[in-house]
Amino acid sequence: MSELRVKRDPEGTRRRILEAATEQFTKFGLAGARVDAIATAAGTNERMLYYYFTSKEGLYVAVLEAMYGKFAERESSVDLTGLPPAEAIRQLAQSIWTYLRENPQWLSLINNENLHEGRYLERSSTMRETISPVVDLLRTILQRGTATGEFREGIDPLDFYVTLVGMGYYIVSNRYTLEAFTGRNYADHVRQKTISTMHVDMLLSYLRPADNRA
Structure with missing residues (x-):
């Protein structure tokens, strides 16, 4: 790919670098990912990679931001009104x-960043803003439930959100070790449906006023 074409399509070049970097970081983590391999897969050169992202670490942070951003955008766009x-x-x-x-890929990147104790996510200036739309959506739902008497008062939307995500995250991220340890395949569609129903029932039971709990 010529340098002229790269200059004419800066957003396309940046997007291809992010896509290639996502693959590398997912497979090899930050330490094992290679800048030259990312540039080659993106159809550009290392100089352009450093031009857009400054460093390998900067590119890694950008990948994390993009992944979290897509997640938040998808969830906040769900029409539940x-x-x-x-x-x-x-x-x-x-x-x-x-x-x-x-x-x-999202889970692999999160797991890798946890190995780094979140130090690269802390460099992001936009990460905490990313989660806000989803938490705001949940806050609105909780307020509506409180107003109708279906939900009890005093539920912290962020704590509830973290709990909700954690339920699904654990089952998916630990599916291989869970199967090895328990002999049960939680990646199976029927098993997923069963445990998801259980989790929803637990969440709704927690939300109900004490005198309305079965």
Whole structure:
């Protein structure tokens, strides 16, 4: 690919670099990913990679930002406004858990960044803003549920969101070790449906006022 073409399509070049870097970081982590391999897969050169992202670490942070951004954009775009609060919680949870199952790259990157104790995510100036739309969506649902008497008061939307995501994340990210340890395949579609239903019931039971719990 000529340098002239790269200059004429800066957004395309940046996008291809991010896509190639996502593959490398997913497979090899930050330490094992190679800048030359990323540049080759993106159809550009290392100089352009450094031009757009400054360093390998800068590119890694950009990949994390893009992955979290896609996740937040998808979840915040789910239209739950016409649904009863309990059903809105159910659909939001299922949407998030489905995304986790369908995007193993996202899980690999998160697991890798946890090995780095989150130090690269801390460099991001936009990461905490990314989560806000999803938490705001959940806050609105909880407020509607409280107003109708379906949900109890005092639920922290961020804590609830972290709990909700954690339920789905654990089952997906640990599916191989869970099968080895328990002999049960939680990647199986029927098993996924069963445990997702259990998780939703647990979440809704927590949200109900004490005198409304079965």
